[in-house]
Amino acid sequence: MTKQHANWSPYDNNGGSVVAIAGADYCVVAADTRMSTGYSILTRGYSKICKLADKSFMASSGFQADVKALQKHLSAKHLIYQHQHNKQMSCPAMAQLLSNTLYYKRFFPYYAFNVLGGLDNEGKGCVFTYDAVGSYERVGYSAQGSGSTLIMPFLDNQLKSPSPLLLPAVDAVTPLSEGEAIDLVKTVFASATERDIYTGDRLEIVVLNADGTRYEYMELRKD
Amino acid sequence: MFRNQYDTDVTTWSPAGRLFQVEYAMEAVKQGSAAIGLRSKSHVVLACVNKANSELSSHQKKIFKVDDHIGVAIAGLTADGRVLSRYMRSECINYNYTYESPLPVGRLVVQLADKAQVCTQRSWKRPYGVGLLVGGLDESGAHLYYNCPSGNYFEYQAFAIGSRSQAAKTYLERRFESFTDSTREDLIKDALIATRETLQGEKLRSSICTVAVMGVGEPFHILDQDTVQKLIDAFEIVGQDEGPAAEPDAAVPAEQAAAGEGAGADTGSAPETDVAPMDI
Numbered sequence: 001m002t003k004q005h006a007n008w009s010p011y012d013n014n015g016g017s018v019v020a021i022a023g024a025d026y027c028v029v030a031a032d033t034r035m036s037t038g039y040s041i042l043t044r045g046y047s048k049i050c051k052l053a054d055k056s057f058m059a060s061s062g063f064q065a066d067v068k069a070l071q072k073h074l075s076a077k078h079l080i081y082q083h084q085h086n087k088q089m090s091c092p093a094m095a096q097l098l099s100n101t102l103y104y105k106r107f108f109p110y111y112a113f114n115v116l117g118g119l120d121n122e123g124k125g126c127v128f129t130y131d132a133v134g135s136y137e138r139v140g141y142s143a144q145g146s147g148s149t150l151i152m153p154f155l156d157n158q159l160k161s162p163s164p165l166l167l168p169a170v171d172a173v174t175p176l177s178e179g180e181a182i183d184l185v186k187t188v189f190a191s192a193t194e195r196d197i198y199t200g201d202r203l204e205i206v207v208l209n210a211d212g213t214r215y216e217y218m219e220l221r222k223d
Numbered sequence: 224m225f226r227n228q229y230d231t232d233v234t235t236w237s238p239a240g241r242l243f244q245v246e247y248a249m250e251a252v253k254q255g256s257a258a259i260g261l262r263s264k265s266h267v268v269l270a271c272v273n274k275a276n277s278e279l280s281s282h283q284k285k286i287f288k289v290d291d292h293i294g295v296a297i298a299g300l301t302a303d304g305r306v307l308s309r310y311m312r313s314e315c316i317n318y319n320y321t322y323e324s325p326l327p328v329g330r331l332v333v334q335l336a337d338k339a340q341v342c343t344q345r346s347w348k349r350p351y352g353v354g355l356l357v358g359g360l361d362e363s364g365a366h367l368y369y370n371c372p373s374g375n376y377f378e379y380q381a382f383a384i385g386s387r388s389q390a391a392k393t394y395l396e397r398r399f400e401s402f403t404d405s406t407r408e409d410l411i412k413d414a415l416i417a418t419r420e421t422l423q424g425e426k427l428r429s430s431i432c433t434v435a436v437m438g439v440g441e442p443f444h445i446l447d448q449d450t451v452q453k454l455i456d457a458f459e460i461v462g463q464d465e466g467p468a469a470e471p472d473a474a475v476p477a478e479q480a481a482a483g484e485g486a487g488a489d490t491g492s493a494p495e496t497d498v499a500p501m502d503i
Contacts, residue, residue, distance in 0.1 A: 076316045083288070083312050 015198030017147030022125030061145025091118035102134030147192035266438035267358035298385035340374030
């Protein structure tokens with residue numbers, strides 16, 4: 001008597017890749033805008049990036065229905081925080097909140113692979129990378145999603161973040177200029193688009209720095 | 224006033240058909256410091272008198288942001304007001320979460336009123352001792368409501384609650400017909416003048432009052448002290464005839480000198496007490 005398996009899954013994977021890179025005084029968060037299901041494309045113009053706070057942007061790949069629910073949940077929590085504290089949440093605070101929110105559903109997870117990017121209280125760029133159940137780490141750069149296996153080794157090669165085990169502790173921040181980081185992101189997505197069928201169409205880039213927030217777009221291959 | 228026989232708990236009617244505990248709760252509202260609200264077609268202004276207990280303490284917070292499009296001014300037991308504000312904020316957030324649109328003000332005040340009513344019909348509860356002036360904007364325009372501890376609520380063009388609010392109401396009754404088409408600036412000025420009415424001779428300074436505005440395209444926010452002081456100075460010099468003429472014109476030069484000195488002394492001597500420590 002073999003175990004019965006479900007003929008229906010509550011999850012679907014809408015594909016796509018997300019990347020974030022932290023700089024000394026900036027942060028870049030990027031995601032492609034393709035939304036797929038199976039071998040089909042649902043839309044070429046869907047944003048995976050969500051502004052959670054003035055200095056916290058979350059980009060999520062995976063099941064977009066879960067991503068949307070997660071974004072709404074965090075936005076509501078942030079509003080409560082603002083009412084109570086008369087200020088916006090800092091990026092590290094939001095990072096912890098996201099982790100707790102994900103673990104809350106440990107036994108029916110949000111099928112979301114997240115990358116949180118922003119500026120910390122000192123104005124330095126910060127990037128946090130997550131798994132689906134909330135395990136997270138502050139890093140200098142990260143990639144998640146269907147193209148992450150193609151993107152991450154390349155970022156390692158170019159950015160080589162120092163090990164957090166080193167003594168004395170070294171900043172988890174990459175010595176790249178803002179312009180260089182944006183170019184790197186564009187290069188990386190162009191390459192991932194070539195070989196990952198779920199990545200493509202258009203690239204959305206969010207750049208945070210002391211002057212505020214800026215959006216940039218770049219066309220990617222549509223095949 | 225011998226009504227002690229039927230006022231022990233809220234679930235006891237008096238022979239005359241009154242619930243004394245509810246009426247006592249409304250009394251608590253009358254004892255609180257004044258809060259005033261006015262609305263035009265496109266804006267709602269809330270103002271209140273903020274008296275600190277002593278020079279060493281901060282003011283009580285009486286105006287709360289509920290959402291970008293709704294604010295509330297309270298009079299009475301401010302602790303009850305704080306709790307109800309938290310409830311209102313929560314309702315707005317939940318509605319927005321479900322419907323991706325702002326909670327209509329009329330819906331919110333009904334929920335608030337129903338919540339107050341519950342406390343008038345449970346023997347283990349007491350009525351909320353706070354009156355709320357809820358101002359907000361939604362698709363049907365600008366609104367101002369008054370929610371009282373009894374669970375009743377009414378919509379107003381302008382209203383005042385708390386101690387010496389009758390003086391403000393008298394001023395507002397005289398002027399309310401012009402409020403619908405009032406400009407934002409005139410509305411704020413009227414709010415400040417009405418606030419001044421409740422002070423009964425005491426000088427109106429931005430350190431003892433709080434003003435909040437919301438309007439079409441303008442999310443709820445509390446005006447900062449400098450802005451309020453400038454507005455007060457502007458109409459104190461110009462608008463003595465517009466005001467109910469409590470002081471004769473001879474007092475105007477004295478007022479101006481006092482205004483200059485008052486502002487200087489306030490900022491110089493006790494900066495901490497003049498600025499509410501937690502301003503939105």
